[in-house]
Amino acid sequence: MIITYQGGECFKVSFGDTTLAFNPIAKKSKLDSVRFGANVVFVSLNHPDFNGTDEMSFGTKKPFVVDGPGEYEVGEVTARGFGVETIYEGQKKFNTIYQVTLEGINMVFLGALGDSAIDPKILGELSDIDILFVPIGGGDVLDVPQASKLATKLEARCIIPMHYTDTALNAFLKEEGVTAEKPLDKLTVKKKDLLEMEGTIVVLKV
Secondary structure, eight states: OEEEEEETTEEEEEETTEEEEESOOOTTSSSOOOOOOOSEEEOSSSSTTTOOGGGGOBTTBOOEEEOSSEEEEETTEEEEEEEEEEEETTEEEEEEEEEEEETTEEEEEOOSOOOSOOOHHHHHHSOSOSEEEEEOSOTTSOOHHHHHHHHHHHTOSEEEEESOOHHHHHHHHHHTTOOOOOOBSOEEOOHHHHHTOSSEEOOBOO
């Protein structure tokens, strides 16, 4: 599995012929939009920062778009979405937390989560997490203390921060007691590698 960070909350996850996109950035966003081909696109919140599904087409093929709670199965990909209320840019919205399995790797994508107090029923479903994508930038999403507390509670093997400024990232690494290292261009990982990790933080370069 290869994971690359595209900025904001956008990630490209590839394994074999399957490519996933999480929260692709739309052209209308103030963030730099990205374009690549994806088989399945996950949108956690309906906002230009996260809903650029049109940018994920390749040739004549359109991706399968998952944009809300429910259970999904697309080829080798299985996913579940859990809806939580949040406030984004002053408006009440629904953010979907996704649990996605590919190649036996269990990924949890928190999306634009603004409150670490998640319903215990949802938390109970998010067990045995291999990779956790967590926002840490504060404001409309989790701030550093909330993000750190939730990451610890979820006991993920690998934690990938997103939606942050350099200041927030440095604060998060300090909170976690981790020495800042040079961000990786990409994370190439297998299930057996993840089984050896315990709360490992991986920072990816945009």
